[in-house]
Amino acid sequence: MTSESLPREERRRRTEATILEAARELFAEAGFERATIRAVAARAGVDPALVMQYYGNKEGLFAAAARWHVDHKRLAEAPLSEIPQTALDDLFAGFDDPQKRDGAIALLRNCLTHESALKVMRDDVMREPQAMIARTIGGDDAELRAGLLAASVIGIAIARYLFENPAVQAASREDLERIMVPVLKALVDP
Amino acid sequence: MTSESLPREERRRRTEATILEAARELFAEAGFERATIRAVAARAGVDPALVMQYYGNKEGLFAAAARWHVDHKRLAEAPLSEIPQTALDDLFAGFDDPQKRDGAIALLRNCLTHESALKVMRDDVMREPQAMIARTIGGDDAELRAGLLAASVIGIAIARYLFENPAVQAASREDLERIMVPVLKALVDP
């Protein structure tokens, strides 16, 4: 139903992408429980059974849709003084790219109520970068300080993209960095 | 079914409290959608229909269970230098008191996926204290800085009580304050 006559493989890839996009939007808007497979299928202009066929079950669809996509290479190599800027860059990289945005929001929105989203958040989003930052910080409180940095950054993401807190949402990326970088420096480099 | 023979009014108050406690626990553990009325009733040792009778519908039950209970008097009167400490005090006041804890967690857990929890979070938890803090800060960025403070604090609460981030969860309240108060001071008093 996506378009007229194309090679099969291409056609399949397109409908699959359409489904995934619809899923991301709905998981981001409504959350896992309230985003029904029927609604995803309807938005993609497709039969619900096809969604099952491609992704096995609702959980598989969610796993494919809600992804974190930031690699932490820069963070691992950043010196102490550049950690805050890098952490904020990584955050914005996930949310400002329109291609990644819905998937990131889908993950963020569901990470407090959906087991597998929580797992991704804990294992992929927090643990690794937190460990890197802690290694760079060094000293007694390193793990805790790194954890508090991650927590603050996620809090800002929630305020900006989910709560849509007026001041935090309206602020430019530059303003956020101007204010938060020195603050987070005081956290990692006391 | 709560206990043997008591005056009716007292008996009723007790079962109602039992139901509310069960609801708080389940909304905190499982989230709004996955916490069923049947499960709440079962945990309270009561018929599901009774829950409906007392709270009208599931939404009413949630509204009664998930509450924020911090008054912001101290925050409104706090000078700039004491805002961070006061904000953290207010946070811990909600989560360390065993009587308030489940209700607070229920609210926090559902505030990304459940409309009415989001509304409470936005209107009662963030807007008012944020406005107070902004007023005390003054100047151009006041609203934004206040919003970022609120965001950071909520991020810490999420990391500590929902993600159960090892470092952040294991830290003592004193350690958290020792580290975060100077950091947040740099945010409100640059």
Place this chain on the structure above:
DNA sequence: GGAAACGGTCAACGCTTGTAGAGTGATCTA
């Protein structure tokens, strides 16, 4: 050109959910 393969649809099942209304037995009141 015929058969296999494949993208996609259709109709339906079984289950869980929130919710409604009638009923029941203990407690209160007069």
Place this chain on the structure above:
DNA sequence: TAGATCACTCTACAAGCGTTGACCGTTTCC
């Protein structure tokens, strides 16, 4: 002590859900 009241239960409904298996029509391949 008789009747009204009230806390509470039982049974059931209607809707929505994830999921399934049989089916259809087009594209692919020999």
